Amino acid sequence: xxxxxxxxxxxxxxxxxxxxxxxxxxxxxxxxxxxxxxxxxxxxxxxxxxxxxxxxxxxxxxxxxxxxxxxxxxxxxxxxxxxxxxxxxxxxxxxxxxxxxxxxxxxxxxxxxxxxxxxxxxxxxxxxxxxxxxxxxxxxxxxxxxxxxxxxxxxxxxxxxxxxxxxxxxxxxxxxxxxxxxxxxxxxxxxxxxxxxxxxxxxxxxxxxxxxxxxxxxxxxxxxxxxxxxxxxxxxxxxxxxxxxx
Ligand code: SF4
Ligand code: SF4
Ligand code: FES
Numbered sequence: 001x002x003x004x005x006x007x008x009x010x011x012x013x014x015x016x017x018x019x020x021x022x023x024x025x026x027x028x029x030x031x032x033x034x035x036x037x038x039x040x041x042x043x044x045x046x047x048x049x050x051x052x053x054x055x056x057x058x059x060x061x062x063x064x065x066x067x068x069x070x071x072x073x074x075x076x077x078x079x080x081x082x083x084x085x086x087x088x089x090x091x092x093x094x095x096x097x098x099x100x101x102x103x104x105x106x107x108x109x110x111x112x113x114x115x116x117x118x119x120x121x122x123x124x125x126x127x128x129x130x131x132x133x134x135x136x137x138x139x140x141x142x143x144x145x146x147x148x149x150x151x152x153x154x155x156x157x158x159x160x161x162x163x164x165x166x167x168x169x170x171x172x173x174x175x176x177x178x179x180x181x182x183x184x185x186x187x188x189x190x191x192x193x194x195x196x197x198x199x200x201x202x203x204x205x206x207x208x209x210x211x212x213x214x215x216x217x218x219x220x221x222x223x224x225x226x227x228x229x230x231x232x233x234x235x236x237x238x239x240x241x242x243x244x245x246x
Contacts, residue, residue: 010037010093014046016058017098020107030096031055037088043095044072044084047109060109067227070160073100073167074109080164080225083109100167113163117182124179124206126186128196149192156189156235158228165222165232177211181222181232184213188235191242203239204246213240 012035019028033050044062051058063069065084072083075098077091088095103111120126145153165181166172172180179187187207190196207213216236223232 011035012037012046012088012091013094014050015094015096016050016108017096018058018108019105020059021105022107041088042084043076043086043088043091043097046088047083047097058109059107061111068160070113070162073111073113073162073164074098075100075167080167082162082164082227085227100163102166102169102172103163111163113161116163116166117161120179120183121186123177124183124187126183126190128190128193129198129202130195131197143195145194149194152192153189156185156192156230159185159230160228162227164225164227168221168225170219170221171215171217175211175215178215179207179212181216181226181230181236183207184216184236184239185230185232187212188239191239200242200246204243207239208243208246213243216240 014033014035015030016033017028018026018031020026033054035046035049038045042065044065047058047060051060060074060083061071062084063071067082067085070082073080074083075081075096076083076086077096080100097109099105099109099111100113103113103116106112159182161182163182169178169180172178184207187203190198191200191203209215213236218233218236220233223230226232
């Protein structure tokens with residue numbers, strides 16, 4: 001009879017990069033914590049235990065705990081990921097955590113992805129551009145959309161704006177104005193939307209340079225690190241082909 005091996009309970013050594021740029025006394029430093037691992041423990045749970053039992057000043061973000069809100073992105077042993085979707089059993093005994101690079105640091109593991117995403121959305125105008133929307137009659141039946149197209153839009157809308165693709169992207173680390181995979185994904189989404197009346201020439205104005213599709217080095221860190229497994233490489237390649245043809 002096969003027996004299921006009993007997993008030994010581990011003591012995790014969690015090293016966190018601490019820094020509060022708003023505190024003049026603060027300098028970046030690593031702080032080590034020990035946490036007893038529990039069954040099915042996520043990194044989010046481990047961080048909460050640290051905050052509750054060892055250091056209430058530790059800052060990190062979360063809202064949903066279910067991989068939906070995109071708040072808990074951080075660098076986990078050198079790779080961007082979501083703390084709430086990362087099981088400690090998939091990590092070694094020693095875990096090193098740092099804030100996502102490329103975003104304004106709030107403190108410790110908390111970064112201002114919202115500010116970055118808002119700036120990107122305003123720059124790329126990531127909303128439906130259509131004439132006459134202000135006179136929309138809400139009593140009129142909605143225009144149907146082909147299910148296959150609706151599914152395609154839905155697929156691209158699964159982005160949770162977590163910032164992992166920006167943290168993994170060499171271009172985004174070098175250029176503050178780079179749209180990143182998250183921005184290029186949004187442009188692809190609105191380009192596909194039949195309600196958006198912008199032409200390829202209009203989209204070219206937004207992403208037809210080095211801050212857009214032509215700044216991408218196609219090394220695909222974004223797709224490898226996207227926790228929602230979005231087909232970012234395919235979208236960027238498609239958009240680049242369209243922009244070249246414009
Ligand atoms: S594309 Fe993926 S990695 Fe980038 S922000 Fe969206 S969900 Fe996160
Ligand atoms: S493929 Fe392009 S967008 Fe993705 S990580 Fe590389 S440079 Fe950045
Ligand atoms: S807490 Fe919402 S994605 Fe992790």
